[in-house]
Amino acid sequence: MVVGTRAAAAPTNATEGGSRTEPTGRLGAVGARVVFEDLEKRYGDVAAVDGVSLDVAAGEFLTMLGPSGSGKTTSLMMLAGFEIPTAGEIYVDDRPIAAVPPYRRNIGMVFQNYALFPHMTVGENIAFPLKLRKVKKADIQRRTREVLELVELPGYEARYPRQLSGGQQQRIALARALVFDPRVLLMDEPLGALDKQLRESLQLEIKRLHERLGVTIVYVTHDQQEALVMSDRIAVMNRGRVEQVGPPAELYDAPQTRFVASFIGESNFLDGRLAGIEGGVAQVEAPGVGVLRARLGEGLASGTDVAVTVRPEKIVFAEEGEGSDGLNHERNELDATVEDVVFVGEMHRYEVRLTGGQTLILKRQNRAGVRRYERGDSARVAWHVADTRLV
Amino acid sequence: MSATTHAFAPRPGERAAQAARFARLRRGVQLRYVLLALPAVAFLAVFYGYPVAAMLLRAFNDPAWGTENFRPLTTLTRDIDVFGFSVPGNAYLRVFGITLQIAIVTTLATLLLAYPVAYVLAAIRPSRANLLMILVLIPFWTSILVRSYAWMVLLGREGTINRVLMGLGILDEPAKLLNTRLAVYVGMIHILLPFMILPLYAVMRGIDRNLLRAAENLGGRPWDVFRRVFLPLSLPGIGAGCLLVFILALGFYITPALLGGQRDVMISVLIAQQVTLIKWGFASALALVLLLVALVIYVVFSRILGVERLYGGTRA
Numbered sequence A: 001m002v003v004g005t006r007a008a009a010a011p012t013n014a015t016e017g018g019s020r021t022e023p024t025g026r027l028g029a030v031g032a033r034v035v036f037e038d039l040e041k042r043y044g045d046v047a048a049v050d051g052v053s054l055d056v057a058a059g060e061f062l063t064m065l066g067p068s069g070s071g072k073t074t075s076l077m078m079l080a081g082f083e084i085p086t087a088g089e090i091y092v093d094d095r096p097i098a099a100v101p102p103y104r105r106n107i108g109m110v111f112q113n114y115a116l117f118p119h120m121t122v123g124e125n126i127a128f129p130l131k132l133r134k135v136k137k138a139d140i141q142r143r144t145r146e147v148l149e150l151v152e153l154p155g156y157e158a159r160y161p162r163q164l165s166g167g168q169q170q171r172i173a174l175a176r177a178l179v180f181d182p183r184v185l186l187m188d189e190p191l192g193a194l195d196k197q198l199r200e201s202l203q204l205e206i207k208r209l210h211e212r213l214g215v216t217i218v219y220v221t222h223d224q225q226e227a228l229v230m231s232d233r234i235a236v237m238n239r240g241r242v243e244q245v246g247p248p249a250e251l252y253d254a255p256q257t258r259f260v261a262s263f264i265g266e267s268n269f270l271d272g273r274l275a276g277i278e279g280g281v282a283q284v285e286a287p288g289v290g291v292l293r294a295r296l297g298e299g300l301a302s303g304t305d306v307a308v309t310v311r312p313e314k315i316v317f318a319e320e321g322e323g324s325d326g327l328n329h330e331r332n333e334l335d336a337t338v339e340d341v342v343f344v345g346e347m348h349r350y351e352v353r354l355t356g357g358q359t360l361i362l363k364r365q366n367r368a369g370v371r372r373y374e375r376g377d378s379a380r381v382a383w384h385v386a387d388t389r390l391v
Numbered sequence B: 001m002s003a004t005t006h007a008f009a010p011r012p013g014e015r016a017a018q019a020a021r022f023a024r025l026r027r028g029v030q031l032r033y034v035l036l037a038l039p040a041v042a043f044l045a046v047f048y049g050y051p052v053a054a055m056l057l058r059a060f061n062d063p064a065w066g067t068e069n070f071r072p073l074t075t076l077t078r079d080i081d082v083f084g085f086s087v088p089g090n091a092y093l094r095v096f097g098i099t100l101q102i103a104i105v106t107t108l109a110t111l112l113l114a115y116p117v118a119y120v121l122a123a124i125r126p127s128r129a130n131l132l133m134i135l136v137l138i139p140f141w142t143s144i145l146v147r148s149y150a151w152m153v154l155l156g157r158e159g160t161i162n163r164v165l166m167g168l169g170i171l172d173e174p175a176k177l178l179n180t181r182l183a184v185y186v187g188m189i190h191i192l193l194p195f196m197i198l199p200l201y202a203v204m205r206g207i208d209r210n211l212l213r214a215a216e217n218l219g220g221r222p223w224d225v226f227r228r229v230f231l232p233l234s235l236p237g238i239g240a241g242c243l244l245v246f247i248l249a250l251g252f253y254i255t256p257a258l259l260g261g262q263r264d265v266m267i268s269v270l271i272a273q274q275v276t277l278i279k280w281g282f283a284s285a286l287a288l289v290l291l292l293v294a295l296v297i298y299v300v301f302s303r304i305l306g307v308e309r310l311y312g313g314t315r316a
């Protein structure tokens, strides 16, 4: 079995991953395919998870992203076996596991507060899953050493968890979750308690580890940046449901719902009515603004209420002499007044008011040759039809 | 540190004045702490510390100066039975042996009974646990004396238990329940149970549920999770509870006096007898030895607990 090669993100590829690597101590088993089938968990009247279906390919890095209370932890807890679903089923490599107790699932998990055993040393913590699996003493020592090297903390066996920094504890928790070669690894906001810089470096480290080991990772976060950086695919969760699943770029560039558009990155919305379709381009009548053109969404009929959405960095000020005749069919162009300018380092963030009273956010790079507009300036704003979506 | 060129930096003289001001502030805080503790300390010193010291002094000066009062304890007259071993001793040492034995058995039995209760209380929702905790604490609303008398009523020859057993035809004649070692144990365990449950519960509540989940996730069956994670993390509670119950049990008086038989004389009962015989000096000597035994056990136990704390396993 080739460690380091990831199975393609096609679920059909996963079925052959049924055999495990021998417990030779070489880290990294080939990941398993995980399928949520119409999963539901109710607490009384509250549906914490309300019909989630997901197909995580073997070796994939899938992130569940969503606001607080959207059911991410509950989904993960059901996969780990700490919560029993009220309906639906979970399959790991086509085996239903919803009724299998946690200790038989062989699924690794990193908890948000790390959950390292305070009365055991780092070495004992890592040896814990191996001892329970009756691995020989010499093998335990070797594998502990190897996994500590993997997380770049060699020689830390004798320390107690409280003698480690937050980032180090996080790595030990990761080492402990990996040492028994689980085929699926769960992480519930593992970086939530760390500062920004450490978080970013650990994000890349976890990503590299994943590429090297080939284990399937189901990752939970409410930090969209983290999700975009790390994931093969992201499942955006909202109120116990999956709003949209897809690769990061797809979610960012082609959000299918208003929730996804606003939750991942920043978005502008202009409400209107779908007036018609001309040459594969949607024509939207926005009150007080006029006709806007957008890429056609799926299954939208003329006459329906829609919102036109565009990312702030895709909007430009149409400088004089540059397509300001309003006849450019590639672009939407509108008159606006600058309401506010905020300096955010690499960007200036503008708030402009359209003639119809709506406001748009746009971002311009902070570099020489880019004109800075001031509050009260009149300007013409423009953006590509290809960057315009309907939700 | 060299003086900075900063415009706002105080000059050396001002710096010293500032340091003095800060020191005064710190002393003010310390003084406040002393004043807050003073009333209770003074009360205890006058009404507890002094009488105890004076009483213990009697061990050495009543009726005459010297260690004469300890002589009966060190004179070995006959072999006694301590935990089934026959060792040289005398009637008084025998009482110490009985006391230790009763205290140890009571402590262990209380631990065995209290641990599952505390476990359940810690596992259920806090609101429910608080409700059940009231049940645990209800016995505190009645005095030990009343409860010990109640046991006499229950256990006596004509008592409730004997009458029920005879009514059911299980016994032909009343069994001797009262004035036995068993009666002493029943009475003491019943009274001391809350003192074991409370510290156990406090420590168990503090154990992070995620640790148990992690253990299970890593492959631990329920028994493994308990033995390798929950039990070690609850050790500080076990230590605190056992210490409390053991030391309370050592000094028990009313219960063994009312429920025990001839052979169940505990050290407090012996001390009280000596007082009624107006042998103040000897009574004081016995009290002093009891105090020392309690202190030694306390130090040993807290050392063990201290080691637990070293590896950070406590939250209590």
Ligand SMILES: Nc1ncnc2c1ncn2[C@@H]1O[C@H](COP(=O)(O)OP(=O)(O)OP(=O)(O)O)[C@@H](O)[C@H]1O
Residues within 6 Å of the ligand: A043, A046, A047, A048, A049, A066, A067, A068, A069, A070, A071, A072, A073, A074, A075, A222
């Ligand atoms: N044991 C429980 N009893 C009742 N309701 C619960 C329970 N656990 C979770 N819930 C509810 O289920 C919903 C989803 O909770 P969950 O913990 O899965 O959210 P989450 O997406 O992980 O949020 P966060 O980002 O804040 O961790 C919430 O509304 C929560 O209040």
Ligand SMILES: [Mg+2]
Residues within 6 Å of the ligand: A072, A073, A074, A188
């Ligand atoms: Mg959560």
